[in-house]
Structures are given as C-alpha cells and as structure tokens.
Amino acid sequence: MKTYQTDQIKNIALLGNSGSGKTTLAEAMLFNGGVIERRGTIDGKNTVSDYRPIEHENGNSIYSTILYTEFLNKKINILDTPGLDDFSGGVISSLYAVDSAVMVINVQNGVEVGTEIHFRHAEKVNKPLILVVNGLDHEKTNFDKSYEMMKDWFGNGVTLIQFPVNEGVGFDSVIDVLKMKMLQYPKDGGTAKVSDIPEEHKGKASELHSALIEKAAESDEVLMELFFSNDTLTEEEIRKGIAKGIISRGMFPVFCISAKNNIGIDRLLEFIVNETPSITDMPAPKNSKGEEVKPNTSGSASVFVFKSSIEEHIGEINYFRVYSGKITENLDIINSNNGTKERLSQLYICAGKNRTRVPELHIGDIGAFVKLKNTRMGHTLNAPGNNWKYEGVVFPEPKYRTAIKAVSESDDEKLGEALNKIHLEDPTILIEYSKELKQIIVHGQGEYHLNIMKWHLDNIYKIPSNFNPPKIPYRETITKAAQADYRHKKQSGGAGQFGEVHMIIEPYEEGSTPLNMQKIGGKEFKLSIRDTEEIKLTWGGKLVYVNCIVGGSIDARFMPAILKGIMEKMEVGPLTGSYARDIRVYVYDGKMHPVDSNDISFRLAGRNAFSIAFKNANPKILEPVYDVEIMVPSDRMGDVISDLQGRRGMVLGMSSEKRFEIIKARVPLAEMNKYSTALSSITGGRAFYTMKFAEYVQVSAEVQEAVIKAYQEEEEEE
Ligand SMILES: Nc1nc2c(ncn2[C@@H]2O[C@H](COP(=O)(O)OP(=O)(O)O)[C@@H](O)[C@H]2O)c(=O)[nH]1
Ligand SMILES: [Mg+2]
Numbered sequence: 263m264k265t266y267q268t269d270q271i272k273n274i275a276l277l278g279n280s281g282s283g284k285t286t287l288a289e290a291m292l293f294n295g296g297v298i299e300r301r302g303t304i305d306g307k308n309t310v311s312d313y314r315p316i317e318h319e320n321g322n323s324i325y326s327t328i329l330y331t332e333f334l335n336k337k338i339n340i341l342d343t344p345g346l347d348d349f350s351g352g353v354i355s356s357l358y359a360v361d362s363a364v365m366v367i368n369v370q371n372g373v374e375v376g377t378e379i380h381f382r383h384a385e386k387v388n389k390p391l392i393l394v395v396n397g398l399d400h401e402k403t404n405f406d407k408s409y410e411m412m413k414d415w416f417g418n419g420v421t422l423i424q425f426p427v428n429e430g431v432g433f434d435s436v437i438d439v440l441k442m443k444m445l446q447y448p449k450d451g452g453t454a455k456v457s458d459i460p461e462e463h464k465g466k467a468s469e470l471h472s473a474l475i476e477k478a479a480e481s482d483e484v485l486m487e488l489f490f491s492n493d494t495l496t497e498e499e500i501r502k503g504i505a506k507g508i509i510s511r512g513m514f515p516v517f518c519i520s521a522k523n524n525i526g527i528d529r530l531l532e533f534i535v536n537e538t539p540s541i542t543d544m545p546a547p548k549n550s551k552g553e554e555v556k557p558n559t560s561g562s563a564s565v566f567v568f569k570s571s572i573e574e575h576i577g578e579i580n581y582f583r584v585y586s587g588k589i590t591e592n593l594d595i596i597n598s599n600n601g602t603k604e605r606l607s608q609l610y611i612c613a614g615k616n617r618t619r620v621p622e623l624h625i626g627d628i629g630a631f632v633k634l635k636n637t638r639m640g641h642t643l644n645a646p647g648n649n650w651k652y653e654g655v656v657f658p659e660p661k662y663r664t665a666i667k668a669v670s671e672s673d674d675e676k677l678g679e680a681l682n683k684i685h686l687e688d689p690t691i692l693i694e695y696s697k698e699l700k701q702i703i704v705h706g707q708g709e710y711h712l713n714i715m716k717w718h719l720d721n722i723y724k725i726p727s728n729f730n731p732p733k734i735p736y737r738e739t740i741t742k743a744a745q746a747d748y749r750h751k752k753q754s755g756g757a758g759q760f761g762e763v764h765m766i767i768e769p770y771e772e773g774s775t776p777l778n779m780q781k782i783g784g785k786e787f788k789l790s791i792r793d794t795e796e797i798k799l800t801w802g803g804k805l806v807y808v809n810c811i812v813g814g815s816i817d818a819r820f821m822p823a824i825l826k827g828i829m830e831k832m833e834v835g836p837l838t839g840s841y842a843r844d845i846r847v848y849v850y851d852g853k854m855h856p857v858d859s860n861d862i863s864f865r866l867a868g869r870n871a872f873s874i875a876f877k878n879a880n881p882k883i884l885e886p887v888y889d890v891e892i893m894v895p896s897d898r899m900g901d902v903i904s905d906l907q908g909r910r911g912m913v914l915g916m917s918s919e920k921r922f923e924i925i926k927a928r929v930p931l932a933e934m935n936k937y938s939t940a941l942s943s944i945t946g947g948r949a950f951y952t953m954k955f956a957e958y959v960q961v962s963a964e965v966q967e968a969v970i971k972a973y974q975e976e977e978e979e980e
Pocket of ligand 2: 284285286312322323342343345
C-alpha cells in the first residue's frame with residue numbers, strides 16, 4: 263500500500279434512496295481501482311460493503327461502510343451509506359468525514375423520498391454533490407424524465423456532463439459533453455473506448471457543452487468576464503469553473519452509469535479525482551471553542567472519530583479522519599474528550615471488513631484504530647500540543663420509543679451490556695433506564711430501526727427479549743390550595759415518637775411569590791414568612807418550601823426532616839404514582855414533645871400532612887407534549903392533519919417549501935406511539951417528521967379518568 267499525500271486524497275459519501283445502487287456502485291469503484299479482483303453482487307450477498315449478517319438477511323445496507331479505491335494515482339475514500347431514513351445516523355456521521363457526496367438516482371424512479379432526504383442532509387452541512395443516474399441498462403428507463411425531476415427538485419445547478427446514447431437493455435455508450443467525446447464500453451464494462459461524437463448526436467452535444475461552459479463561468483466573476491469577451495472558455499477554465507461551482511453547490515454535475523454492468527464508472531472516478539474538492543479546498547472544521555482547525559502538515563496530529571463499530575474477533579474499531587499533522591503507528595495520543603492517553607499500536611485502512619495495515623496516514627485521509635481503551639465515536643484524539651475538541655456530530659432527535667425486557671430475568675445484565683454495544687455502533691439508538699417508569703426504554707428513528715435492533719439481540723447476542731408499549735412519564739400537580747395537619751405519635755414502652763405538622767399547599771407558578779394570607783374553606787390563615795427554599799426537581803418543575811413557623815412551635819432543626827417527608831410523597835403522586843411538580847408548601851404550625859420528638863417523627867408527620875393536603879387540592883395529571891414538525895407532499899396534507907387531530911394534536915402552523923408542506927403541531931407523547939409507521943402508511947412513505955419535547959400540560963377530565971383507570975388496573979395486576 264502506497265502512502266498518499268493530502269493532495270492525493272478524496273473523500274466521498276454515496277447517498278441516495280434505498281435500492282438506487284450505492285452498494286453496487288461502491289463495488290464497481292473498488293473493482294476498477296484494483297482493490298478487489300472480482301465484483302460481488304447484492305443477490306450473491308458477497309459485496310465488500312454489505313458484509314454484515316443483517317445486511318445479507320435484508321439485502322440492504324443498514325450501517326455506513328468505509329471503503330477505498332485507488333485511481334489515477336489517487337486514493338478515494340468511499341463511505342457507502344444506508345438509504346432508509348430509519349438509518350440516517352450512518353448518513354449524517356459519514357457526511358462529517360467527506361468533502362463531497364455522490365447522489366445515486368435510480369433512473370426507473372427518478373427523485374425519490376430518500377433522494378430528497380439525503381439531499382437535505384448534505385445541504386445542512388454544505389457538502390457538494392455529484393448526481394449519478396444509475397441503472398441505465400434496465401429495460402424500463404427514462405433518462406430525460408429523471409433529469410427533469412432532478413432539475414425540478416434541486417434547481418438550476420443540475421448540469422449534464424453526460425447523456426446516454428442507448429439507454430435500456432444493451433446500454434453501453436454515453437456522450438460526454440465536457441470531453442466532447444463518445445465513451446463506449448465493452449460487454450463486461452470497465453474502461454471506455456473513446457471516440458468522436460457521431461453525427462446524429464453532435465447538435466445535442468454542442469448545445470449541452472455550451473450550457474456547461476455557461477454554468478462553469480457563472481461560478482466565478484473572472485471566468486464570467488472571460489466568457490463574455492471570448493464567448494467561450496478554455497478547457498482549463500471550464501475545469502476551474504466546474505470545480506468552483508461544485509464547492510459552492512451552485513453546480514450539481516450529472517453522470518450516466520450502470521453500476522451493475524460497470525459502465526461509466528471509470529469516467530466517474532476520473533471526474534472525482536480531478537474535479538471534486540479535497541480537504542484543503544473546503545472550509546476548515548471548527549473546534550468546540552469555535553476556532554477553525556486549519557490543516558497543518560507540520561503540526562501535531564489531530565483526528566476526529568466519526569464512527570465506532572464492533573466486529574467479530576476484533577472488538578471495537580474506531581474510524582477517524584485526520585485533520586492536522588500525520589498519524590503514525592505507535593504514536594502516543596490524548597483523547598481530548600476524557601483526558602485519557604491512548605497508544606496507536608495498529609493503524610489500518612479499510613475496505614469493508616477487510617483491513618490493511620499502514621504505517622502512516624496524512625491530513626484528509628480516513629483510517630481505523632483498533633484496541634483503543636477509552637475512545638469512541640465523536641471523540642477527538644490529539645498529539646501533545648493540541649488541546650481542542652471538534653464539534654461533535656449532531657444526530658436527529660429520536661422519534662420512536664418502545665420498552666424492552668429480557669424474556670428471562672437472568673438475562674437482564676447481558677441485555678444491558680448488549681444495548682450499550684448497540685448504542686456504541688449506532689448513536690441514534692438511545693437507551694434510557696427509567697426508574698420512574700420502571701422500564702428500559704429504547705429510543706430510535708422508527709419501528710423498522712428498532713426491529714433491526716431486536717434482530718441483533720435475537721440472532722447475534724442471543725438474548726430473547728420482548729418489546730412492550732412504553733409507559734408515559736406523566737406528572738401530577740394541584741390546582742387549588744388545601745390545608746392539612748397531622749400528628750405522628752407512638753408511645754409503646756421505651757423511647758416514643760412525636761411530631762405534629764400543620765401545612766398549607768398551593769399551586770406554584772414560575773415567578774410567583776408566597777402569600778401571607780390564605781383563605782381555605784372559609785377559614786383565614788395568616789402566615790408570617792420566615793424563609794423560602796426553591797427546589798428544582800430533577801424530573802422538571804419546582805417544589806417551594808416556605809417556613810412560616812412562629813413562636814418556636816417546631817424547632818428549626820426538624821424542618822429538613824419535614825421536607826424529606828414531603829419529597830417522598832412528591833415522588834409518588836396520589837393519582838397515578840407519577841412524580842409531582844410545581845407545588846408550594848407553607849409549614850406554619852405544629853407541636854413538639856420535649857423527649858419523643860425526632861427526625862423520623864417529623865418526616866412521617868410531614869409526609870402524611872402533605873399526602874392529605876395533596877388529595878384535597880384537586881390534583882391533576884400533566885402529560886408530556888411534543889413539538890412535531892412534519893414534511894408532507896401537498897396532496898396528502900389533509901389526511902395528515904385529520905390524523906393529527908385524531909391524536910389530540912394541535913396544529914400551530916403550516917408553510918410551503920418546494921414540493922412539501924410543513925406542518926407544525928403539538929401532540930401528546932401518549933398519542934405518538936407508532937406514529938412513524940402510521941404516517942408512512944398515510945403518505946406512502948413520502949413524508950417525514952421530527953419531534954422534540956415541548957412541555958407538560960394538564961390533560962382533560964376524560965383523559966385523566968382513563969389514565970387513572972389504566973393505572974389502577976395495572977396496580978391490581980402486580
Ligand atoms: N439493472 C440494474 N440493477 C442495478 C444496478 N445497480 C444496482 N442494481 C440492483 O439494484 C438493487 C439495489 O442495489 P444496491 O446496490 O443494494 O442499492 P443501494 O440500496 O443503493 O445500496 C440490487 O438488486 C442491484 O443488483 C444497475 O446499474 N442496473
Ligand atoms: Mg446499500
């Protein structure tokens with residue numbers, strides 16, 4: 263394996279709808295570069311990229327895969343990504359590690375939902391795109407239709423570099439309007455025979471050639487002036503214009519291929535090598551202090567780990583990209599996220615599961631470490647001298663949750679370990695051990711996402727488990743003031759217990775102040791406020807504890823015990839046993855016994871007084887409500903809105919964007935169970951959404967009744 267310098271390295275991600283041919287294209291790219299000797303196929307379950315058992319089972323990429331090829335003396339690192347939205351984690355982390363992306367479009371379908379979603383991911387992080395129309399060998403192709411769709415969706419930047427001569431079965435030739443040549447491929451594909459453009463295609467070719475020159479000129483003012491004065495550009499100027507247009511995303515060049523038959527791949531690789539940006543052409547990454555980290559060849563080494571995975575027989579592998587300096591074997595390096603030292607004993611480059619050991623890697627390159635102790639995806643490793651961290655990868659919020667339980671209790675610990683590993687490999691799967699709900703909640707991007715996770719638990723980890731409906735983290739609060747007192751007294755030989763507490767509780771609103779007069783049940787209570795303590799509850803909201811004791815009726819030293827008793831009840835509300843929040847408690851009177859009073863007595867008196875008062879204060883259930891943003895094709899908007907209303911959702915606003923309507927709504931979490939599946943069936947998989955916790959709100963009387971009933975039934979079962 264050669265050593266590649268920074269200007270010899272290109273990094274690309276393969277994007278596109280599921281089934282567009284990304285993995286097949288990756289295989290052809292490796293084959294053309296001589297990295298593999300024969301091309302595997304999806305049906306043959308022997309591609310370099312889809313090498314994991316689940317990918318063979320499904321015939322589909324589930325994770326991102328790191329590959330490379332060598333072409334024209336350059337190294338191209340290729341990140342093959344999964345097309346399904348449920349697995350977008352692999353797409354997002356891959357985009358962090360590349361300088362441009364190749365969007366594969368299945369010519370039979372043109373722009374699909376997945377194309378659009380991946381386009382957005384690339385747009386968010388400002389990565390240049392090349393559009394590759396694939397499958398031109400298929401019997402039902404319509405290149406012009408795909409081209410129209412691309413222009414419609416992605417705008418005027420869509421620029422043809424090629425058009426097919428004979429699309430359909432027997433497809434073997436394209437006209438290249440940058441080279442102004444015809445490229446004809448042998449039966450097995452591979453290297454094109456280059457010839458002059460046949461007469462019948464000359465007109466179309468020169469028209470597109472002019473359009474390409476104009477587009478190239480648009481990307482740069484100097485080129486524009488040259489173009490106006492000379493009416494054309496030299497080849498070198500065109501190339502410069504194209505490269506600039508690509509970087510600024512003003513140009514999305516279009517190529518024509520059949521990945522399956524290895525047609526058009528050599529030319530695509532040549533274009534990637536010559537025209538796409540390398541790391542030094544792109545904006546430098548920012549560290550967590552907001553400073554740019556410029557690629558510095560002579561500086562200390564600095565890398566960002568963009569992916570971790572666990573491989574059979576090896577354990578954890580960390581995939582990284584070099585941002586500064588040079589990485590060599592046996593380098594001692596510091597993990598800037600946790601301060602631990604790591605030794606880079608072995609350094610690899612990867613083509614799927616095949617690893618090749620290399621002595622060093624330069625800025626821009628992508629490689630893998632094994633056997634690191636405390637490093638994982640999202641971490642920065644620095645050689646001494648650098649002390650920054652890179653801004654991490656921002657993954658989408660989870661939008662699907664389920665509870666999980668091992669079938670056999672003896673597997674509980676194993677299940678926990680397996681879930682941790684699963685999260686390490688796929689950070690969009692989040693594991694929550696909810697003490698409150700007494701459930702393990704798994705959060706992911708969709709039902710399919712979590713079903714695949716379960717497949718791994720069943721088949722790889724061999725831990726049988728069940729999914730259960732996840733409980734909702736309800737809260738309880740009060741809606742009016744109430745008063746209660748309680749005497750705790752126990753005198754049966756030996757030391758006795760005595761404590762008496764009088765309290766008033768009322769609803770607490772953020773920013774409000776305690777009152778020194780309360781009227782409850784026609785009775786007036788004058789309170790003299792001596793001390794106020796605001797407690798921020800770990801489960802959200804507040805408890806405000808007001809000491810109004812006068813004349814020493816309760817010793818100050820017992821006040822913390824009373825609060826402790828109250829907090830015990832705050833953790834199990836009277837209606838459904840949920841956490842309580844937003845309550846103000848005034849302790850204004852009580853009694854002590856000279857011998858028998860102690861902490862325990864006051865804790866119990868406080869707890870019971872609070873419990874009685876809570877029940878009399880018209881308690882209400884609060885439920886979590888989420889901000890939901892849905893992108894839906896216009897023709898399905900009505901259906902989606904009426905479905906939302908059926909989910910007690912409140913539509914807050916609507917707006918249009920290109921071909922989508924964006925609906926913003928607030929929906930109770932309790933109604934979002936399996937929403938991704940429902941939305942997909944309403945819209946034929948053409949909509950997508952995000953959700954984020956917004957606030958807790960009181961539920962209606964009917965909902966409250968239903969929730970309490972469900973809670974009581976469950977209690978009886980246990
Ligand atoms: N006819 C034809 N089929 C293709 C082509 N490229 C990929 N396929 C097939 O399309 C299916 C999906 O391909 P795959 O590479 O897994 O797509 P991915 O989901 O984008 O990675 C497989 O059955 C491939 O054999 C092509 O150029 N022509
Ligand atoms: Mg794939």
